[in-house]
Amino acid sequence: MYGTVRVLRNIVYAAVERGGDPGRLCAALGISPADLTDADKRIEGVQPIIDLWTEVVRSTGDQAAGLHIGQANNPSIFGVLGYLMQSCRTLKEAYAQVVKYQQTVSGWISYDFVDGKEFELIFKVHPLWEQVSPETARQGVEMAVAGIFNHIQILTGKQICPVRAELVLQTPVPKATYEQLLRCPVYFGKAQNRVVFERGLGDTRLISADESLYASFAQILREKSAASGQSERFGAQVRAVIARDFGGRIPSLEIIAGHLNLSERSFQRRLHEDGESYRSLAAGLKKELAVSLLRNTDAKVYAISEVLGYAEPSAFHRAFRNWTRTSPVRQKRLTDAPKIVDRS
Template sequence: MSNILHESSQASVSASLTQAVLHAASRLGLDRQALLSVCNLTDQQLTDPDARIPFSVQQTLWHELDSRLQHPEPGLLLGRNLTPGPFSVLSYLLQSSATLGDALSAALRYQRLGGEGGELHIETRDDSLLLLYRPLHPQHPATRIRVLAMMACWVQMTRPLLDDFRLLGAQFRHAAPADLTPYQDVFACPLQFASDDYAIALPRTLSQAPLIQANPPLQQLLRQHAETLLARLPSASLSARVIGLLGEQLAHGEPDRAELARALNLSERTLQRRLAEEGCSYQHLLADTRRQLAEQHLRDGRLPAAEIALLLGYSEPSVFFRAFRQWTGLTPGEYRAQHGAG
């Protein structure tokens, strides 16, 4: 299910991401308290790494950083000084993935945990993998510094995780600056300006490349926590909140629709009606969630199919096997042979 861009009055961002930006600014010599004051933020608002702040407030922070940092491209400077640790669950989830492809799938599913300032899209083109970012309000004065910081941070974070990391190209919406050196230092690839999107192109073969910090047990815990956080986002559609709660319930066995409706303060009938208004149903969302989790477990290759069936709330493995063949046209064993991480 594709994410929906929210109006800036509703959109929010992770407090931990805001904290990381402030840490980077402090390392670059800026006064943290002065920045907090300009944005009407307090340290208490950023203490909980899972808290949220309005996207408009963080835009004010980016705009202030753009004016205070003396650098030809402040976004790239900030991105190179952002550390992934303060990003909390999302960055750890990506780094502990089995392969780059798994990390990108997680980034797509959980991107709203970082912030709702835009949408990530992934497209396959011939021998390349294109990561496109479409920001909310692309003409906003703070968008350039924000997106460049994100792109630079992503490259800095990913490079140490892969033995053969390299970029095929990078695209930017703005016109080419006079000095390309900051861009070449970060991306080390052909650059294209005045493009329709911000984007990074990778060799398609890197999708199956194993990540150095892969950690399956940690990954399982982080995904459960990420599903919980996703379901709690106030601006989430009902279907997105249902998917998050299903992810939680499936970790404990067969999902319970009545319990899920109660968690949303809805009756079962109202739940069904409102999901229908969004063009889906409880059963459809349950099947999609089970399929996604099943494919993830099979690609990881560490659990037998019968155990995966139990994890997904099936009373009998045979029921799971029939469902999986209907979804993919393959048995779990055939899927693992084709897509497993070995």
């Protein structure tokens, strides 16, 4: 999965306004400040996103950085997708386009909505990010949640308060801070991250609706989406599906092939064309997740073995030794060892 500079640079700029150092923030992403002008540049993998948010919180001293940065977001953060949103007829149509084309801007936070007895906006964190670094994942999803108020005001010309907000992850930030910024009661430890509005909000007309602009922007995104899908290797698509839809657990060959509407034979053939097998791909994913969990969380080895789907910790120990030539316990000790930081 990846993020784009188009979205990530807004985090950098907002952190700089709050006292962050642009060089350190860009270095966390693995880019130079000059790269901030390349809006479509992709930042691959979860670690740069974790490092960026870690540096944002460190440099600003703000445990609610995601909430505060999100307040200033507007649809233009999405580039062409943001312009498509503004040209839609209704708020419901605008968010339907976000759901359809969101992978053109980022894969770490995804959007959905439900238009029924209430109008719900739903925000999902990529499972890998949430497992490896729940605290930075909290910052990312809270930025998205806080941003919808400015989005809705720009799109409709109205200040609209929700009925309630529900968040999955716990937080060190006082509840009162959330309720002040989100303008509604807030509940934690829920099954989904969602902001709930009164029924009918989805039918609200947008003040900038324009059918001709809608057609133009939709065509641009259709072409961009198709080009992205064609250029992505099949193995990368499979990894993304496993991380997104199976929470990082490795499904059987039969299940993953069926999930992608392919026969087992066709699935294996397409992987072979990429120079991979499902066995090697699955082992690589397990290794990556195991090392990340050992490096970035306080999870015990037995808990990590369960997350990865091993029936017994001993089986995980054997697999980890095959991957790394060391044991998970030793790897954890090396990770936890104090490091000398050069502050010159």
